[in-house]
Amino acid sequence: MHKHWILYGKCLSPYVRRVAVSLNFLNLAYDRVVISAIQDEQVREKLNPVGRVPALKLGEGDVLIDSHAILDYVDEHVGDLDRLLPRAGLARKTALRRLALATGAIDRAMTANAERRRPDFDAQRLTRLIRQCKQGFIYLENELENRELFDTDRGLQQVDITTVVGLSFINHIFPETLRYDEFPGLNNLAMQCEERDCFKSAEID
Numbered sequence: 753m754h755k756h757w758i759l760y761g762k763c764l765s766p767y768v769r770r771v772a773v774s775l776n777f778l779n780l781a782y783d784r785v786v787i788s789a790i791q792d793e794q795v796r797e798k799l800n801p802v803g804r805v806p807a808l809k810l811g812e813g814d815v816l817i818d819s820h821a822i823l824d825y826v827d828e829h830v831g832d833l834d835r836l837l838p839r840a841g842l843a844r845k846t847a848l849r850r851l852a853l854a855t856g857a858i859d860r861a862m863t864a865n866a867e868r869r870r871p872d873f874d875a876q877r878l879t880r881l882i883r884q885c886k887q888g889f890i891y892l893e894n895e896l897e898n899r900e901l902f903d904t905d906r907g908l909q910q911v912d913i914t915t916v917v918g919l920s921f922i923n924h925i926f927p928e929t930l931r932y933d934e935f936p937g938l939n940n941l942a943m944q945c946e947e948r949d950c951f952k953s954a955e956i957d
């Protein structure tokens with residue numbers, strides 16, 4: 753039924769990559785069309801009037817936009833046994849907070865990346881954005897201590913996927929920001945995850 757799904761975007765984008773990894777992990781078939789978030793503006797705007805990826809074209813021709821909405825749809829599609837974000841209750845509340853911290857930290861890194869590219873970039877703003885990005889990950893690192901979360905034996909959850917995709921992305925564009933000595937738990941989790949097929953088939957491109 754989902755045979756003709758098409759995911760648009762590059763896995764360099766952590767928003768695209770978390771969707772790609774989730775689809776791979778759930779064994780949902782899709783094709784990926786690599787379009788750039790910098791060039792390919794016309795293609796992006798045709799799929800999504802606000803011009804951003806990821807976009808997921810469904811078999812019927814509907815296009816879902818924004819990774820949050822796409823992943824919510826995918827969770828509903830696979831049903832309660834397989835969904836990656838808890839459906840309700842305390843587990844959902846906790847997961848939503850962690851996810852918001854992970855995506856919020858990624859957003860900070862994105863803004864920092866744009867800031868440093870400006871010819872007259874504001875060094876103070878850059879420092880603040882990177883600090884806030886790290887603070888999000890410090891929170892997630894500390895959560896590892898009371899772990900039933902990040903227990904990869906019971907299968908991945910969306911929090912795990914998004915956190916690892918975020919860590920790998922940030923260390924890719926700002927090397928050494930989330931170093932092993934400061935973030936041992938998250939780096940160990942990332943190493944385990946990046947070895948899995950669902951991550952390997954969605955390598956940063």
Ligand SMILES: N[C@@H](CCC(=O)N[C@@H](CS)C(=O)NCC(=O)O)C(=O)O
Nearest residue numbers: 765767789803804805806818819820
């Ligand atoms: N909240 C959105 C963010 C998507 C986003 O910012 N995508 C970037 C790529 S990383 C993009 O398409 N940028 C193109 C642009 O802003 O023109 C999501 O979760 O999907």
